[in-house]
Amino acid sequence: xxxxxxxxxxxxxxxxxxxxxxxxxxxxxxxxxxxxxxxxxxxxxxxxxxxxxxxxxxxxxxxxxxxxxxxxxxxxxxxxxxxxxxxxxxxxxxxxxxxxxxxxxxxxxxxxxxxxxxxxxxxxxxxxxxxxxxxxxxxxxxxxxxxxxxxxxxxxxxxxxxxxxxxxxxxxxxxxxxxxxxxxxxxxxxxxxxxxxxxxxxxxxxxxxxxxxxxxxxxxxxxxxxxxxxxxxxxxxxxxxxxxxxxxxxxxxxxxxxxxxxxxxxxxxxxxxxxxxxxxxxxxxxxxxxxxxxxxxxxxxxxxxxxxxxxxxxxxxxxxxxxxxxxxxxxxxxxxxxxxxxxxxxxxxxxxxxxxxxxxxxxxxxxxxxxxxxxxxxxxxxxxxxxxxxxxxxxxxxxxxxxxxxxxxxxxxxxxxxxxxxxxxxxxxxxxxxxxxxxxxxxxxxxxxx
Numbered sequence: 001x002x003x004x005x006x007x008x009x010x011x012x013x014x015x016x017x018x019x020x021x022x023x024x025x026x027x028x029x030x031x032x033x034x035x036x037x038x039x040x041x042x043x044x045x046x047x048x049x050x051x052x053x054x055x056x057x058x059x060x061x062x063x064x065x066x067x068x069x070x071x072x073x074x075x076x077x078x079x080x081x082x083x084x085x086x087x088x089x090x091x092x093x094x095x096x097x098x099x100x101x102x103x104x105x106x107x108x109x110x111x112x113x114x115x116x117x118x119x120x121x122x123x124x125x126x127x128x129x130x131x132x133x134x135x136x137x138x139x140x141x142x143x144x145x146x147x148x149x150x151x152x153x154x155x156x157x158x159x160x161x162x163x164x165x166x167x168x169x170x171x172x173x174x175x176x177x178x179x180x181x182x183x184x185x186x187x188x189x190x191x192x193x194x195x196x197x198x199x200x201x202x203x204x205x206x207x208x209x210x211x212x213x214x215x216x217x218x219x220x221x222x223x224x225x226x227x228x229x230x231x232x233x234x235x236x237x238x239x240x241x242x243x244x245x246x247x248x249x250x251x252x253x254x255x256x257x258x259x260x261x262x263x264x265x266x267x268x269x270x271x272x273x274x275x276x277x278x279x280x281x282x283x284x285x286x287x288x289x290x291x292x293x294x295x296x297x298x299x300x301x302x303x304x305x306x307x308x309x310x311x312x313x314x315x316x317x318x319x320x321x322x323x324x325x326x327x328x329x330x331x332x333x334x335x336x337x338x339x340x341x342x343x344x345x346x347x348x349x350x351x352x353x354x355x356x357x358x359x360x361x362x363x364x365x366x367x368x369x370x371x372x373x374x375x376x377x378x379x380x381x382x383x384x385x386x387x388x389x390x391x392x393x394x395x396x397x398x399x400x401x402x403x404x405x406x407x408x409x410x411x412x413x414x415x416x417x418x419x420x421x422x423x424x425x426x427x428x429x430x431x432x433x434x435x436x437x438x439x440x441x442x443x444x445x446x447x448x449x450x
Contacts, residue, residue: 008189008204008211010054012230012433016068016129016336017208017362018053018190020181021060023131025138026163026338028358029145030117031126031155036080038154039125043069043079043441045148046128052434064137068129069437070234070429072096075125079440081227088223089430092367093233096122097426104371105379105396110423117159119238119425124158127236127429129360131163131338138162161238161358163338171274171290174339175241175355176264176393176420179274179289183296183320185332197297199322202329206364208232213364214329222430227440230433235361235370238340238425239394244350246420253414258283263412266405267392269316276316281309299323308407312384315393318377324384333369334362356421366428394421 010018033039049067051059056066071079073094077086092100098112098120106112112120128145132138149155166173172180186194187208188201205213209221209228222228246264254260261284265271271280273289278298280288288294301323304310310317325331341355363369377383378391381401390396392403397419405412432440 008053008187008208009230009433010057011052012435013053013208014068014431014433015051015053015056015066016360017232017334017431018187019056019060020336021056021063021066021131023066023133023338024165024169025133025135026129026131027138027142028130028161028163029128030119030124030158030160031075031128032118032123032158033075033078033125033155035154036078037443038152039075039079040441040443042148042152042155043437045151047434047437047441050434050437064133065141066131067141068431069126070129070431071126071440072124072427072429074122076430076440078125081440085223085227088221090220090365090367092371093428093430097235097428100371104374105390106423106426107396108398109419110396112426115423115425116238117161117425119159119236119427121158124427127427161340163340163358164342166339166343173272174357175243175341175343176246176268177272178268178270179272181335182270182274182292183316184334195292195296196294197299199329199332202332206330206332206369207334207362209364227432227436229436231436232362232364232431233366233370234429234431235363235366236359236425236427236429237361237423238356238358240354240356240422240424242350242418242420242422243344243355245418249418249420253412263405266311267314267403269310269314277310277314278304306406307384311403311405313386313389313392313403315391318383318391319373321377331369331372333373336360336362354424356424360429362431392417392420 046067046069050069051066073089073096101112118124130138130141132141166175174180183198186192186198186201187204189204194201203213205211205218209231210218212218250260250263254263265277270276271284271289273284273286274295275285275289276295276298299322337357337359340358341353344351344355361370378395381388381390386404388402390401397417399416401417403414403417
């Protein structure tokens with residue numbers, strides 16, 4: 001039985017799918033289940049901490065922390081889920097991100113052999129995601145989790161990652177200084193109105209299992225239905241940002257501060273303020289960058305077909321080709337996450353400290369959405385017939401590729417583009433609905449009881 005296409009079951013959908021919280025800090029804990037019963041005890045104890053989209057919508061002003069739980073395929077098996085249910089999941093999720101590394105472009109320095117925190121291990125079973133309003137609340141929540149772990153000796157933390165928003169806190173941005181969260185899809189039934197240029201609302205099945213997607217009714221959902229209903233998939237990526245190398249590159253290719261800012265914008269496709277080059281091709285426009293009713297209101301076919309404003313290979317143009325891509329409505333993804341590591345002061349040399357973005361790409365199909373974006377949009381060297389380029393910000397760079405910036409005053413063909421980011425870890429997670437979490441926590445229900 002499929003869900004009503006017009007009504008999202010907000011009381012069963014984990015909040016991370018539909019809401020952004022006013023968190024300034026957070027913590028990811030990567031968990032391994034050595035014993036199925038202990039794993040189910042751990043899930044059971046956290047059930048009342050995991051909020052639905054409806055909960056968060058009603059309490060966001062008064063809440064101080066927000067919790068999300070998700071599981072790898074190995075984790076579902078470690079909880080004791082039966083083989084029939086395990087076999088009903090899609091192949092790419094069963095294989096996991098490590099096995100898909102070559103297709104994803106995770107080669108060289110990005111290869112899983114170099115990942116940290118046990119994220120390449122088959123023993124990675126679950127993630128507990130905490131977003132908190134402040135550091136004191138984060139510390140309190142971690143203390144409570146330590147007490148829970150003490151009661152579940154068969155549950156171990158493989159590693160953890162502390163998250164901190166990057167100052168100034170008035171708007172979300174990464175360690176490179178680029179404004180974030182500007183171009184997100186909206187789904188039907190969410191109550192959101194798309195900003196101009198963001199496209200019409202999409203069918204919820206593009207992101208949430210059990211609902212119709214842009215091609216029609218849901219098909220090939222994990223079984224039983226209670227397990228997949230209102231669930232989704234998350235591709236986790238921990239990307240280190242090489243801020244010192246990025247600044248060195250800008251100084252190497254731009255003689256003045258203005259030239260350096262323009263090169264940074266040409267790589268990204270937007271000025272650091274968020275203003276898109278299509279609408280502000282020659283100089284930054286911070287008021288435009290901050291205006292959500294204007295900063296996304298552009299297309300490529302009519303307004304910049306040759307990439308004279310926003311280069312064809314820029315990060316923003318690759319990650320959202322808009323009206324120049326086929327079947328675009330089936331490629332959109334929801335991004336969540338936060339920055340980690342301390343900011344690097346503007347005039348400071350590289351300090352060797354790791355900093356970056358730890359993000360989740362949420363989608364109804366890993367292979368059609370996330371893997372397609374990685375393989376075709378990010379790492380295809382001939383994207384838009386460019387010949388020898390990859391995404392200049394997050395693509396896999398080995399020093400042999402180039403980046404072309406058409407048009408004066410800085411017509412350039414930059415060769416030997418360095419890596420500005422490195423993959424430090426990743427995984428595929430299944431994000432269950434709240435009723436599915438209870439199903440996974442309960443002995444019986446087709447599960448082993450050992």
